[in-house]
Amino acid sequence: MSTPVVVTGLGVAAPNGLGTRAFWEATLAGRGGIGPVSRFDATGYPARLAGEVPGFVAEDHLSGRLLPQTDRMTRLALAAADWALADAGVDPAERPPSDMGVVTASASGGFEFGQRELRNLWSKGGRHVSAYQSFAWFYAVNSGQVSIRHGMKGPSGVLVADQAGGLDAVAQARRLIRKGTPLIVSGAVDASLCPWGWVAQSASGRLSTAGVPERAYLPFDARAQGHVPGEGGAMLVLEDAGAARRRGATVYGEIAGYGATTDPRPGGGRPPGLRKAIELALADAGLVPAEVDVVLADAAADPGLDRAEAEAIAAVFGPRGVPVTAPKTMTGRLCSGAGPLDLGTALLALGEQLIPPTVHVEADPALALDLVTGGPRPARLRTALVLARGHGGFNSAMAVRAAAP
């Protein structure tokens, strides 16, 4: 039997709330954080709405030494990791450095920082490029900066699989704990709301061009026409369940199962891989479908992708066989940050026995989903399944289970 791995700390930076408490209150109230892009002038682009993290003043959280060397995504990740560790009641200074590691996911790296320095390179010359460009825009920089800040010298790394990567990172953290590192800080924060990031995301052809937040991101709705991108995510403290119990930690829940697949080549006639990812995650968790109490959907808001997800869910759980929700309708799609934020949401839902709603959506009856809309739904929740798909055919599924009472 593999060592159970539990979540003991949570730090959230989301478009509808900075900090876990603000996020959770907004999420239960159905209060979204999608609005016109303010971080740069997006008026000339087809898509002009985003989920931006409100009220984050980097100077309030980070020393002056860190500011010149960090992109926004790293600043948010550092703050969220601090909150997660404080929430877990862990003081890294009291632990052996090699007993702690960091695994994050990243979809784009530090694009805002990178764009500024590339502009310096091509407009002023190489001597005007910050020396910190050498790492500040790398995929791995959030893992590096978190590990340096807290003196975590155990195994570290980064996973890159667009939206699916956020779950893949937590799965890798679980593997490392099972190999003997007692504590891993994991999760993801992406924040590429700058012209470069915007163009890169626009190239997917999947961004909503709607002008009104209430109409812009409508997964599983007959009016679905793309998604709204957002920034932020969540950081989690993961621990060996036995070690967490011995120190008397408060446990949010267990990372019970994980599965990942890659879609077949387009046009080959084989089915997409999401169903298989779900089945793998359930088998890994030792769960049968009837034991899953809620599914947090990937929610692409692309008609074909919504249908594929609804079919995968129905194939495993039966038509309208399990409550499904997409709280990311309040935040937009956060790239790598989405999976860890949904994990946090799922764990908070298990704690409160409330399924947060999918907002603004009128579920397309043809999809045969029991979509939770209108408001939070009270339910007996012991297990939740989080789904995430990344552009390019990545499918990941992760099951979480409530802590034993």
Added chain:
Amino acid sequence: MNATEFTLSDLKRILLESAGADGAGLDGDILDSRFEELGYESLALLETGSRIEREYGIVLDDSVLGEADTPRALLRAVNSRLAPAA
């Protein structure tokens, strides 16, 4: 630039612009403190050297930044290039 002298206050300003400072900042007598003790690693010094080069129109060899491990040593190295021997 025709600056004739690179002073400690010039260095402090450029250090702050390049790499920031922690709480205590750069107050007090730091002339003979090692950069490492002040919290500046090699990358911070690389960025600082790059800005000094741009602002003062000089070239600092990599070895200069490696060897000048205190503000006093760096001031001396920069000033020797601002006023080359005739």
